[in-house]
Structures are given as structure tokens and as C-alpha cells.
Amino acid sequence: MKKFLDDVDTLLEQSLQGFAAAHADLVQLHLHPTFLVRRHPKPMGRVSLISGGGSGHEPLHLGYVGPGMLDAACPGQVFTSPTPDQMLAAAKTVDRGAGVLFIVKNYAGDTMNFQVASDMLSIEHVTVLVNDDVAVESSTHTSGRRGVAGTVVVEKVVGAAAEAGADLNTCKRLGDRANARTASMGVAFSSCTVPAAGVPTFDIGPGEIEMGVGIHGEPGRRRELIKPASVIVDELLDAILADLSPAAGQPVLLLVNGLGGTPLMELYLLQQLAARRLEREGLRLQRMRVGNMVTSLEMAGASLTLTVLDDELLRLWDAPAETPALRW
Amino acid sequence: MKKFLDDVDTLLEQSLQGFAAAHADLVQLHLHPTFLVRRHPKPMGRVSLISGGGSGHEPLHLGYVGPGMLDAACPGQVFTSPTPDQMLAAAKTVDRGAGVLFIVKNYAGDTMNFQVASDMLSIEHVTVLVNDDVAVESSTHTSGRRGVAGTVVVEKVVGAAAEAGADLNTCKRLGDRANARTASMGVAFSSCTVPAAGVPTFDIGPGEIEMGVGIHGEPGRRRELIKPASVIVDELLDAILADLSPAAGQPVLLLVNGLGGTPLMELYLLQQLAARRLEREGLRLQRMRVGNMVTSLEMAGASLTLTVLDDELLRLWDAPAETPALRW
Numbered sequence A, B: 001m002k003k004f005l006d007d008v009d010t011l012l013e014q015s016l017q018g019f020a021a022a023h024a025d026l027v028q029l030h031l032h033p034t035f036l037v038r039r040h041p042k043p044m045g046r047v048s049l050i051s052g053g054g055s056g057h058e059p060l061h062l063g064y065v066g067p068g069m070l071d072a073a074c075p076g077q078v079f080t081s082p083t084p085d086q087m088l089a090a091a092k093t094v095d096r097g098a099g100v101l102f103i104v105k106n107y108a109g110d111t112m113n114f115q116v117a118s119d120m121l122s123i124e125h126v127t128v129l130v131n132d133d134v135a136v137e138s139s140t141h142t143s144g145r146r147g148v149a150g151t152v153v154v155e156k157v158v159g160a161a162a163e164a165g166a167d168l169n170t171c172k173r174l175g176d177r178a179n180a181r182t183a184s185m186g187v188a189f190s191s192c193t194v195p196a197a198g199v200p201t202f203d204i205g206p207g208e209i210e211m212g213v214g215i216h217g218e219p220g221r222r223r224e225l226i227k228p229a230s231v232i233v234d235e236l237l238d239a240i241l242a243d244l245s246p247a248a249g250q251p252v253l254l255l256v257n258g259l260g261g262t263p264l265m266e267l268y269l270l271q272q273l274a275a276r277r278l279e280r281e282g283l284r285l286q287r288m289r290v291g292n293m294v295t296s297l298e299m300a301g302a303s304l305t306l307t308v309l310d311d312e313l314l315r316l317w318d319a320p321a322e323t324p325a326l327r328w
Helices: A008-022 A084-094 A108-120 A150-163 A168-180 A229-244 A264-280 A311-318 B008-022 B084-094 B108-120 B150-163 B168-180 B229-244 B264-280 B311-318
Strands: A027-030 A035-038 A048-055 A072-078 A100-105 A125-130 A182-188 A208-211 A222-225 A251-258 A284-291 A301-308 B027-030 B035-038 B048-055 B072-078 B100-105 B125-130 B182-188 B208-211 B222-225 B251-258 B284-291 B301-308
Touching: A008 A027, A008 A035, A008 A072, A008 B264, A008 B284, A027 A084, A035 A084, A048 A084, A048 A108, A048 A150, A072 A084, A084 A100, A084 A108, A100 A108, A100 A150, A100 A168, A108 A125, A125 A150, A125 A168, A150 A168, A150 A182, A150 A251, A150 A301, A150 A311, A168 A182, A168 A311, A182 A229, A182 A251, A208 A229, A229 A264, A229 A301, A251 A264, A251 A311, A264 A284, A264 A301, A264 B008, A284 A311, A284 B008, B008 B027, B008 B035, B008 B072, B027 B084, B035 B084, B048 B084, B048 B108, B048 B150, B072 B084, B084 B100, B084 B108, B100 B108, B100 B150, B100 B168, B108 B125, B125 B150, B125 B168, B150 B168, B150 B182, B150 B251, B150 B301, B150 B311, B168 B182, B168 B311, B182 B229, B182 B251, B208 B229, B229 B264, B229 B301, B251 B264, B251 B311, B264 B284, B264 B301, B284 B311
Parallel strands: A048 A072, A048 A100, A100 A125, A251 A284, B048 B072, B048 B100, B100 B125, B251 B284
Antiparallel strands: A027 A035, A035 A072, A182 A208, A182 A301, A208 A222, A251 A301, B027 B035, B035 B072, B182 B208, B182 B301, B208 B222, B251 B301
């Protein structure tokens, strides 16, 4: 294992301190229990958004804390759920009197721990479950579909609504709607290595790819030989479009997400290939974003995410945000 | 070689088209000759900034085109200099009557081709040569020091000055000063693979690192066994500080740059370790930035860049910019 590392036991905490220092204008770190909050809290009477999950997917979720997106993020150890005490402490810190909305990716550990926190939390709260990954129905750590890069869409859209004063029920309905209209699928060229494990999460041959891989290296639909990028893009979009069934002419948002070890040059090639395919489908590609948004440590690979927009989702996607990883 | 790829011969052009489409609000692509310009040209009477170099270092330079930074970028093939016709066409397109400033990283191909363009260009122009890499004095493709991530500092600082109306000589002096006060050094854990070559640029053992690697995989100072991150950070900063010799109390800017295949979690660990070391040196870490700014395709590794600030450089670093890869 080659990593920048002093001590596996302190890696996360030191990295979080580095993150908080680098983005001190936007965020503030609490330790023991560990969570990251906006430097400047939103006004009283607004719904607060909290997300969290295992680390190793950066910039998710830390990078999306700030005005227009999350109020707090709770990072677990690498690929390990955060604990309920983190969520409770974060909720008490960021509550502005209008309730708390948890955004939870659908993994067994996350849903269980957020549920425990929910049961213990006296502040009014709701949960939006993200399960945008259409690759497989259930998986290593998941009952039902996994939550992957579509989380960014949910965090952005609900974040904008909460910032503008939407109430808790409205935020919940919006989050559920954004999730329902969003579908993703990824492909891996290489594994990643969890620092505490020290060995690759899975083995993959020099000419092989894992179609439908999960963001922790969970198995996808099938192991195949590598094929041209345009074929990969078509297969990913086939699965996504089969799930969403958008009507011709519908406006869509496309995310081309790098899993960590893929050069930007290749991601922009995927953008171009996906855009052409969507055009051939008669869809209107209204917005797009390319980059490393939800990663799997240093995994080589990428995922595509499509959201079928409507006027409200588009307006919320376009609303200002100012976070370490995303601002406009 | 596992890459998202249809055809090596069209990869760059398709990727550029994807980039231009994804950032159509900020940039516009010209093909044959190939260059990328700001969507909204700056006002007449302002100096125009053009940079360029081999592709494969994204987001450099394309990602830094926009208000407050570059007016145009000329991308060559992967790790290959752009040609003079690109630079000439870009200069003619973006000239606003106050002259053109070329920002050139110090590699033989780049300096030669920018020189040819300079010789043919009738518009008033000057060149700032970036050579911030303190690892080695001369290298595979270089006479003198290489230009690496410090290029971002030069592009940001001169870009802000040009935007504010500084004349050509002032921009040139500023760029030279920013370069002289900036030093970088990197380390590689893995090679990268140039798509047209199809095999890794260099071999490196499972426990080895290349200290002082160049951004094309050029040899550094020495091949070593991997060591703790804090030791690596100290060695990189030893070399950088020996070059810059900042006095105690001087304000500095730190860039922690990922070379392409290193997770953000590790980069933020480096940030934290570097910040502590700079504090021990009695320096004032006034600004910092962490991320993949100047990459070597999918190379695992990182570089540190330090700029000794003064009031003017700080003000220009803080000035607004709105580009695909950097905005504040």
C-alpha cells in the first residue's frame, strides 16, 4: 500500500483538521464527537440539513457544507458509518428551530445509525434516503439500491430550498422527489485500498472492468473485458434511462463523476459521449457537471448520474451555493 | 492500459469539446488551430494572458481560463507542446489593444514553440517563464528548472492585475516576481500512462517513491523507499525553504497539489502536516489551497508549492476569479 500516511489511527482526524484549516472561511470542525458545520449558521427559523457517511468519498459530504447546501456533515471512518452520537451532536448544534433533515445514503450501517439517532433526537426531524444506484437491487452492505453520486443532487436541491425558507415537510418532499428522479451507475477499472486494510478491496485483472461497481468497491452487474468508452457510456445510460424512462424533450441534469483515479481528460470525454447519446434520445441536456464529486478513494473509474429536471428542481440546482467543493 | 478511450487520435479533441460544453458559460473552443478563450472577452485596453502546454495536466491550463485569470489556453497533445499556430491564432483572437502576455512553463518544446510564435507575432507581447520546481536543475525535457504547480500562482496573480488594468510591463514584472517568490517540489507513488504510448512512462517498485518527480514523470532527486507522510512533507519543504529562504514572520501561500491519483483525504493530511511545519518555521500561513490543480494524468502523488507573499501578491491572489477550475 502506497499512501500519504503517518498513522492509520490518526489519518482521518488529521485530514479533517487540514480540511477545516483550508476552508476556515466556510466550515468549522468539532471533534469527539466529530462533525463539521457551517462557519456562519443560517438564520433562525430555517430547516437544517445534516448528512454523513463513511469517509473516503471526498469531497462528499464535507465539501458540501456551506450556505445553500448542508449545515453539517458527520464523517465516519473510511467506508464506515458515522455513529449516532455524531449525528445527535450535529443536530443540536445546527438546529435553528425549524427542524432537521437527515440525508442518508442507503447502506445498512448508515441507515441503522441514523435511525438510532432519530429515535433519540427530541428535535423535529425527517430523513431522506438516497438510493440512486441502478446497478444492482441489493448489495454487500445494502438492502435495496445503493446511494451514490445522486446524493449531490439531493443535497444541492434540498439545501437551496432550506436556505430559502422551505419548511421541513416541503424539504422532505423535495428530497424524495429529487431522489426518485435521479439515477446513477458506475464502472471501475481498479480497486481502492482502505488504509486500515492495507490491501486492495477487490482483485481485478489488467484487462477487466467492473460494470455497476459500488462506491466501496461492492460488486456490480458483471465483470467484463474493457471496451471503448462510447460502449461503456451507452451501457451505463441504457440502465439509467431504463430506470427513469424520461419522455422525449424532457430536461435533464448530467453528472459525470470521477471515482478518484481517473484523469479529467477522460471524464470530459465521457461528458461529450454522454451528451451525444442524450441528444440522440431526444432529451434536453439543460445542466451538467464534470469532476470528482463522490469518490472511492483512489479508484480508477467513473459514474454517470442523470436527474430528470422540472422547473423547481432546475431553479434549486441553479440557486447560489458556497461550499468548499461546489460554489456558484 | 485501462482508460476511457474510443480512439487515441480523437481523445483530445473530444475531451476539449466536452470541456467547452460543460463550461459554455465561461469558455469557447476554437479548433484547427486549437485554443480555448473566455466566453466574454475583457474590455479593450487590457492586457491579454495566454498560456498553454501539453495536455494531461488538467485542470491546467483550460480550467484557468476566465475573468481574473487567462484569456486563452493552447492545449498540445498529451505531454506535448502546442504549436506556434495555436498561440498566434489565440493572440490575434484575444488581443484587446494593450498587448499579450505569454505564460510559459520551462520545457524545451514549450519555450521553443512560444519563441517561434513570439518571433512571428506583430502584436506587442512579453513572456513570463515559470520554473518553480526546485527538485532538479535540468531534466529530461528541460534546460534549467521545470515549471510545475507554481504556474497557477503566476496565472492567478498576473490575471488579476491584467483584469484590473495593469499595463504589459507591470504584468511582466509581477509575473516574474511571483515566479521568483514561488518554489515547488513533488513526489510520485506511481507512474502515469500516456494514452498514445499505452504503457507506463516509468517503472516503480511496490514500495518505492520518486522524490522530486516531474509532472511528465521525469526523474526527480532520488528513488527511495516509501516513508511516513510527515517525513515526505519535511523533505519537500526542506528543499522549498532552502530555495526561497523566507525570513521568520513572512506571510506565505501554500498549495497542496494532487498529481491525479491521490485521494483528497491524503492531500488534506499533507496540508495539515505542511501547515504545522511552516508554523514551526515561524512563517505566517496566510492562504492555502488543496486539490488537483496541476496533474500528471492518473499519477499517484502530490506536490507542495510555497509562495512568499507581499501585500500586492496577496491582494491579487484574493481578487475575484471565475474560471472552470477556480472561482472565488
